Amino acid sequence: MNQPQSNLEGSCACGATRFELVDKPLFVHACHCVKCQKAAGSVFGITTFMLEKDIRLVSGSLDAEALDDAPHRFRHVCTRCHDHIYTTATNHPATALFRVGTLDDPRQINIDAHIFTKRKRSWLTLPEGVPQFDEGYDRQKLWTAANLKRLEDAIKELDVQ
């Protein structure tokens, strides 16, 4: 929707690993489901879909750790402080679920939609003009055509390699 044009920089907690986002996210949603609340340890989780190739390492290094309960999913963590920067999954090639709070200035990223609002906290008022859904949403309808194409092209690129 309304994402910044310039590169955004971020780091892990210890600062050894720095990275920049060289292109905009594909889509950003806030999910109010119980699972996301638990994972975030908060009232909602923010899922930032990036193309993995658009997260460029500037310094430090990342380890890819398979999750115990989902070995096809990998957490990419700083090799020094173990801070979690993004997640990939082999069944979703080219995509990274980026942890937006690791940016130096996460205010630069806007939320494109709120989902599973049936579990939203009653004291939380969502901004008008941002699409809201009781449960999930249809990516084909909500993501811009340009971003659906970016994902399709990135998957094709991987197939060629």
Ligand SMILES: [Zn+2]
């Ligand atoms: Zn969720």
Ligand SMILES: [Zn+2]
């Ligand atoms: Zn670190």
